[in-house]
Amino acid sequence: MPQIEVIAPAKVNLHLEVLGRCRDGLHELRSLAVSIGLADRIVVRSVPGSAVNLRVDPFSAVAAGEDNLVIRAARLMQRVSKVRSGLDVTLIKKIPVAAGLGGGSADAAATLLALDRLWGLGLTENELAAMGAELGSDVPYCLVGGYAALTGRGDQVHPLPDLEPLHLVICVPSVAVPTVQAYARLDEKLISRAADDSVSDFVASAAACAPQPPPWDTLKNDLEKVVIRWWPEVGQALADLRSTACEYAAVTGSGGASFAVYEDADSASAAVASLARKWPVVQTAIQSRRETRIER
Numbered sequence: 001m002p003q004i005e006v007i008a009p010a011k012v013n014l015h016l017e018v019l020g021r022c023r024d025g026l027h028e029l030r031s032l033a034v035s036i037g038l039a040d041r042i043v044v045r046s047v048p049g050s051a052v053n054l055r056v057d058p059f060s061a062v063a064a065g066e067d068n069l070v071i072r073a074a075r076l077m078q079r080v081s082k083v084r085s086g087l088d089v090t091l092i093k094k095i096p097v098a099a100g101l102g103g104g105s106a107d108a109a110a111t112l113l114a115l116d117r118l119w120g121l122g123l124t125e126n127e128l129a130a131m132g133a134e135l136g137s138d139v140p141y142c143l144v145g146g147y148a149a150l151t152g153r154g155d156q157v158h159p160l161p162d163l164e165p166l167h168l169v170i171c172v173p174s175v176a177v178p179t180v181q182a183y184a185r186l187d188e189k190l191i192s193r194a195a196d197d198s199v200s201d202f203v204a205s206a207a208a209c210a211p212q213p214p215p216w217d218t219l220k221n222d223l224e225k226v227v228i229r230w231w232p233e234v235g236q237a238l239a240d241l242r243s244t245a246c247e248y249a250a251v252t253g254s255g256g257a258s259f260a261v262y263e264d265a266d267s268a269s270a271a272v273a274s275l276a277r278k279w280p281v282v283q284t285a286i287q288s289r290r291e292t293r294i295e296r
Contacts, residue, residue: 003045008110009035010101018222031150037284041092042110049086061093069108098176100253109142146289161210162288167268171237177256216248227255244271
């Protein structure tokens with residue numbers, strides 16, 4: 001049976017503004033996101049019948065039930081394409097769960113791309129993005145990857161020129177921060193506010209900085225104070241990252257991981273050496289858009 005393998009890169013939000021809560025309960029965002037080398041892998045294979053079978057490796061990494069975004073993406077693709085072929089799907093899990101690294105969304109996006117190729121559907125970017133938005137606000141970005149400005153609920157993707165290579169160290173405390181809870185804590189103090197600039201100005205400003213690194217002193221994460229207050233272990237890990245020779249450090253989206261950016265691999269490796277005795281850490285790098293989709 002033919003099979004397709006697609007990588008599912010994690011992402012970090014270099015910048016995250018929460019502008020307010022919308023009527024549908026989601027939030028209006030302004031964000032700068034970038035793909036990184038830490039990635040899951042999705043392998044899909046057609047099998048007789050119409051069932052979708054998911055195997056997770058390692059088994060305990062994430063539940064393989066009907067709520068898993070991989071299964072939801074596969075069933076959505078079956079329904080939209082009207083292809084009733086059965087599927088065996090393997091999810092090789094490397095991205096930490098509930099860490100703010102977009103792992104579930106990346107897996108869903110990779111599943112849509114893999115099935116489009118496996119079944120020869122030839123879906124357009126807009127068609128894939130529409131399906132992705134049904135699965136989650138981060139999925140349309142994960143279909144594009146690379147460096148991008150995100151607006152709306154995070155589902156409006158504005159690709160930007162790739163940044164120059166930068167190295168990252170990600171610190172992953174043994175604490176899960178559910179995204180819903182992080183936003184709920186923020187809502188207790190959130191006052192909806194207008195954006196400082198229009199969507200076009202926001203995107204144009206970000207594009208003007210690429211491929212050079214963005215001005216680090218202008219970046220922020222509106223969720224950061226909430227996360228480190230209610231999950232103090234995240235704050236401890238972030239403080240340790242900031243004590244290294246990094247250019248910038250922040251909580252990853254809604255947490256609970258944190259990341260720091262370094263200009264060269266040696267600086268990142270030195271940070272890993274100093275932090276690894278206390279925290280689980282991963283050394284990786286920013287990925288170009290071309291590098292985010294590798295099919296086998």
